[in-house]
Amino acid sequence: MRIENTGIDDMVVDLKPLDHLTGKNAFIRAGQWDYERVTYDYKIGSKEKNITYYIRIQGYALEGDVDSGNAVIKLLTPLLGKHYYPHGIEYGEEENFPSDIVERANTLLTKVASDLVPYKKD
Structure with a gap:
């Protein structure tokens, strides 16, 4: 499910403050990156059996690369997903x-x- 109108959509920001501030808000990047893309996840436990929810922020490098830590990232519309153990995460609009x-x-x-x-680039 796309989570629109949060202010994140299309925001452009340097990777270092992005990493710091997403981490400060409990979003984890971990190994979810490559040279051009980043993904931050926030895990929400559930009382439902074998269900976990994830809020996902994704972005891609407009300049530089993620590996060197000097990238300028354009953020995409965040997603809300539902993880069905052991099958994986579904982000579809048909999910409840x-x-x-x-x-x-x-x-x-x-x-x-x-x-x-404060770190937003024009």
């Missing part, structure tokens, strides 16, 4: 997401966007 999870995703993403505003 509890309203409290959607609300939490919007709140967290709006907070990240707000934190990134």
Whole structure:
């Protein structure tokens, strides 16, 4: 599910403050990157059996590369996904997401966007 109108869509920011501020808001990049792309995930546990939710922020390098740490990243529309153990994560619009999870995703993403505003590039 796409989470739109959070302020993150199409934001351009340097990788270093992006890494710092997403980490400060409990989003994890870990090994989810290559030279041109980054992915940050926020894990939300669930009372549902074998279900975990993930909020995902993705972006790609407009300049530089992620490996060197000097990239300028353009962020994409964040996603809300549902992980079905052991099959994987589904991000489709046909998935049903509890309203409290959607609300939490919007709140967290709006907070990240707000934190990134001072570092936003034109």
